[in-house]
Amino acid sequence: MTAFAYLGAAxxxxxxxxxxxxxxxxxxSVWWLVPGxxxxxxxxYLLTLVDAExxxxxxxxxxGVYIASAVAWLWLAEGMRPDRWDLIGTAICLAGAAIILWGPRPA
Structure with missing residues (x-):
């Protein structure tokens, strides 16, 4: 559920x-703001669905998920292919997010 909530939120x-x-x-048009x-x-709302204390x-x-999604948006929606620095930065951010989410913590 967490992955879907994060991806949907992003x-x-x-x-x-x-x-x-x-x-x-x-x-x-200013009407773009309505769906925005x-x-x-x-x-x-979607971030409230994440099961975290x-x-x-x-x-x-x-x-980290947002950054990866923004780089994907850059490529898929804006037609700008990410360069190696975009990809390296994204990987570092996702590694940081994984540490935050799944790092060992005292019970």
């Missing part, structure tokens, strides 16, 4: 933020 956040980007930077705001609300840890681990 897609919702990127789509919501892109709606604002499209309005402000690409001169799209709904998408950002969905993003916030502390919100801060949930958000910190999500950051």
């Amino acid at each position: 897609l919702a956040e990127i789509a919501g933020c892109f709606a604002f980007w499209a309005w402000l930077r690409l001169d799209r 705001i709904a998408s950002l609300c969905l993003f916030a 502390h919100a801060g840890r949930t958000y910190a681990a999500y950051g």
Whole structure:
């Protein structure tokens, strides 16, 4: 469930933020904000579904997933192929997220 919540949240956040980007930077209609705001609300809701004891840890681990999703968006939605530095940075962020999520903790 955690992986689906994180991936859904990342897609919702990127789509919501892109709606604002499209309005402000690409001169799209202000109506782009309607689905954008709904998408950002969905993003916030999906993060509450993650089974974690502390919100801060949930958000910190999500950051790595968000970065990987943003690089995928760069490639799939914007047509810009990630370079090796994008991929190396993404791998480092995902490793950090994994440590935050699954690192050993005292019971």
